[in-house]
Amino acid sequence: MTTTATTLVIGATGTTGSRTAAQLAAAGHHVKATSRRAATVPGAEPVAFDWFDPATHAAAVDGVNGIYLVPPVGDPDPAAVMLPFLRQARAAGVERAVLLSASAIPEGGPAVGQVHQALPGMFDQWAVLRPSWFLQNFTGGHMHAQTIRDEGGIWTATGNGRVGFVDAEDIAAVAVHALTDEPAPNSDLVLTGPEALAYDDIATSIGEFTGLPVAHHHLSYEQMRDRLAEQMPLEFAAMLAGMDRAVAGGADDYITDTVQRLTGRPAHTFRAVLERERRGERRRPVGTPASGARTVW
Incomplete structure (x- = not known):
């Protein structure tokens, strides 16, 4: 560089x-x-x-x-x-x-x-x-992270569809290369992680990692749209639910080698991201309807 x-x-x-x-x-x-x-x-x-x-x-x-x-x-x-x-x-x-x-x-x-x-x-x-979709959707203040902490679950209309979730640190690493390498890429770069995961896989991994039960609740497109519409305009809720429906149809079931090609190292796995989050964040109590205060990672 x-x-x-x-x-x-x-x-x-x-x-x-x-x-x-x-x-x-x-x-x-x-x-x-x-x-x-x-x-x-x-x-x-x-x-x-x-x-x-x-x-x-x-x-x-x-x-x-x-x-x-x-x-x-x-x-x-x-x-x-x-x-x-x-x-x-x-x-x-x-x-x-x-x-x-x-x-x-x-x-x-x-x-x-x-x-x-x-x-x-x-x-x-x-x-x-x-x-692709960010692995950080399941950490911090994202909606999925909040429902995992507060309700012990993830709600989607993605069915069994898989996604090549990508770590935001990997996106940033590719951005640095795209900004500083000679010559510039002069192309579009599709970024994924190293594995395509269904939301069932995500829920299982978080449950195993935290020792807390995490469920993936399968909704229809209409159910997901209406759930989201409680928090945002209906048009935007319909768009997001439609993206879930696309995942269910296999639109995001692929992985690319872009991170490896641009940075010279493999993209991070979901497990690696969870380990990093646990090292970098304080353990925090989380209230749930069933059991009162719980601690996530």
Whole structure:
């Protein structure tokens, strides 16, 4: 790898952005770490940035060579704000852009797929990361992690479908290479872990790891949609339930060697992620309806 002058990491407090900023800084790269409020990342320069506030854009890209792009969260049309920013960044001298998309969104597809389609025409050096579902969906504050802790279960409409779940640390490691390797990948990169797992497998692994019973509750598409709609708009709930239905149909039942090719090491297994979470987090009591306070990992 070669050092870029400065890398701008957008969304540096998020799941992949925080890890990308940290790994770049640890490797000695100069990093600008952004969020709506200037993010604090050890070894990085904090920069305030808001996709919807153009007044924050010029200072963010000043002196920057490469950008890690995390789209605005929850925006159904991110291209509307991202493309003008990217044109401004290119005019300011930014040479490389690495976009976070998703394995389920093809080039030219909905939402960030439109940014994916435009990126190669805007930058000579680029990459689009298209990860599968995150293994971190079962840790921290994610909905599945919360129901595991609070109710001892996972609810999905995925049936027996399998997913090549990927570790966010691996996504960040690939992002670092995509931002700093010469030459740039100039391609889209589909990222998975080393194994395709059903949600039954996930529940069993967490149960074995924690010593606590964890069940996977199989719902229909309609049941999952209605369950999610209790927490979010119906249209978004229907979209998420539809993604579960796609998993049930086998859409995500594959693995790739992208992490190994780009980083030179194997992608992390789910067991390895659980071990790392246990080392890095305090044990915490969790209330459940059946047994009162429990401790997860």
